[in-house]
Amino acid sequence: MSVSLIMFLAFVGLTLLITFWAAKRNTGASAYFAAGRSITGWQNGFAVAGDYMSAASFLGISGMIYVAGYDGFMYSVGFLVAYITVLLVVAEPLRNAGKYTMADLLAYRLKPRPVRALASLSTLVVSTFYMIAQMVGAGAIIKQLIGISFEPAVIGVGVLMLVYVVFGGMLATTWVQIIKAVLLMVGALMLSYLVLQFHHFSITDFFNSVAHADYGGTEAPKNLMEPGLKFGVAVAGPWGPIDLISLCLGLVLGTAGLPHILVRFYTVPDAKTARSSVVWAMAIIGAFYIMTTLFGFGAATIIKKALLTTDGKLDVNLVAPVLAQVLGGELFFAFISAVAFATILAVVAGLTMSASASFAHDFYSNVIHHGKVNRPGQEIRVARITAFVVGAISIGLAIRLKEVNVAFLVGLAFSVAASANLPVIVLSVFWKRFNTTGAVAGLAVGLVASIILILLGPSGIYGKADAIFPLSNPGIVSIPIGFLAAWLGTLLSPRDPAAEGKFDELKVRAHTGLGSEKATSH
Numbered sequence: 001m002s003v004s005l006i007m008f009l010a011f012v013g014l015t016l017l018i019t020f021w022a023a024k025r026n027t028g029a030s031a032y033f034a035a036g037r038s039i040t041g042w043q044n045g046f047a048v049a050g051d052y053m054s055a056a057s058f059l060g061i062s063g064m065i066y067v068a069g070y071d072g073f074m075y076s077v078g079f080l081v082a083y084i085t086v087l088l089v090v091a092e093p094l095r096n097a098g099k100y101t102m103a104d105l106l107a108y109r110l111k112p113r114p115v116r117a118l119a120s121l122s123t124l125v126v127s128t129f130y131m132i133a134q135m136v137g138a139g140a141i142i143k144q145l146i147g148i149s150f151e152p153a154v155i156g157v158g159v160l161m162l163v164y165v166v167f168g169g170m171l172a173t174t175w176v177q178i179i180k181a182v183l184l185m186v187g188a189l190m191l192s193y194l195v196l197q198f199h200h201f202s203i204t205d206f207f208n209s210v211a212h213a214d215y216g217g218t219e220a221p222k223n224l225m226e227p228g229l230k231f232g233v234a235v236a237g238p239w240g241p242i243d244l245i246s247l248c249l250g251l252v253l254g255t256a257g258l259p260h261i262l263v264r265f266y267t268v269p270d271a272k273t274a275r276s277s278v279v280w281a282m283a284i285i286g287a288f289y290i291m292t293t294l295f296g297f298g299a300a301t302i303i304k305k306a307l308l309t310t311d312g313k314l315d316v317n318l319v320a321p322v323l324a325q326v327l328g329g330e331l332f333f334a335f336i337s338a339v340a341f342a343t344i345l346a347v348v349a350g351l352t353m354s355a356s357a358s359f360a361h362d363f364y365s366n367v368i369h370h371g372k373v374n375r376p377g378q379e380i381r382v383a384r385i386t387a388f389v390v391g392a393i394s395i396g397l398a399i400r401l402k403e404v405n406v407a408f409l410v411g412l413a414f415s416v417a418a419s420a421n422l423p424v425i426v427l428s429v430f431w432k433r434f435n436t437t438g439a440v441a442g443l444a445v446g447l448v449a450s451i452i453l454i455l456l457g458p459s460g461i462y463g464k465a466d467a468i469f470p471l472s473n474p475g476i477v478s479i480p481i482g483f484l485a486a487w488l489g490t491l492l493s494p495r496d497p498a499a500e501g502k503f504d505e506l507k508v509r510a511h512t513g514l515g516s517e518k519a520t521s522h
Helices: 003-023 029-037 041-052 055-068 070-097 102-107 112-146 150-198 203-210 240-257 259-266 271-302 316-368 378-400 406-430 436-456 475-491 497-501 503-512
Strands: none
Touching: 003 112, 003 150, 003 316, 029 150, 029 259, 029 378, 041 150, 041 259, 041 271, 041 316, 055 070, 055 112, 055 271, 055 316, 070 102, 070 240, 070 259, 070 271, 070 406, 070 503, 102 112, 102 259, 102 316, 102 406, 112 150, 112 259, 112 316, 112 378, 112 406, 112 436, 150 271, 150 316, 150 378, 203 271, 240 259, 240 406, 240 475, 259 271, 259 316, 271 316, 316 378, 406 436, 406 475, 406 503, 436 475, 497 503
């Protein structure tokens, strides 16, 4: 049995023990959906970081920096800066006005059934496509790192994800994310140390090497500090720089609308703790993304491209594990591989949790049953059934779409979050005139615009050569469309005295926390 497989199994065993412990404490809806609101600031900070730092962050960005240098580093900057939006705009109002899901904030002063229905649909779209992207990546990575074929790897990840969510609920999911964040930070620190050691702990030597990166073979050395290797006009055409701006908009604003990130703020007891957890998360995420620079750029000075070739193709997702193998040997390679596995498991568990909670709480309880579910525990049962359904669909689609461009799926998730979810959250909190029609219009148009623009773009159905829409990242177009639809929908519909009447109440509660300690007074 390989060392990598042993470490994989050790992590799985530990997380299953946590799930068993958490299952005994799931004694109500608050415990299942929000971990009993018992998570402290530092714990939620680590869990948010664990939920946010996905396989795309750990493996994808490292590879992006390896091949595109400065342009790849822009992904790190975008992911980090995004949390300023979360801290300043979303975290406190969401925690004070909501209960379990994003739609709770919208339903506070708007008509609950239509906004909950659209918000639930948006959550399911974002979560499912983001989850498929993670599971496609999981199958490919596990196949390469420990030799398990693609289909069993995807099924294994899906089954473990369902165990965490169905039996352990939010408490188990939270602790899986905390452990994953700790392991990821330890791995990143060790890898960064080894990179600096290779360059004699001289930052000057390090950046001199980066400025003359030699990948071996016939390829000329690159200056990875020079912008334009991915988004420059010479490489990406005239739309390249605009695509970069659009990418950054999508990352910065999309994070504040990602359902699996938003639900994390319901696990803490009050808004002060929510703010504290965002500060913890920013510190952890900031340190991590600085380190992706070290081992992304560092790999370009240490690893020859031949080491990253599988089946004759360059697989830049292997940059971090191969760098660990070159600098730290087989044991460190096994540890980093296990960290990559833990990263995927934690993120898909968080995505499944947010999707199942939204369907059960928003659609089943409040749309179908008008908020009057009489049987105790029915909402939790529906959430567990939803988790099985979402999990099964994601496993099936991941296996069927194993050749799909993962960036396409991740881009879709962030675009929908930024174009549909964020506009209605912001306008609901800050615009008194905003009404139900505006919320429905913003959610629906933002959702549809994102999907259509990505399908018509270079990553969509026509491919790069025949794309109708020139941008891979549609945020620069779809985000204004989402805000415009919400604004026009509001202005073109009759004023809603009830919604306007609750605005001041929402404002006081959102910014002071008055009456929201238990998040049950609506």
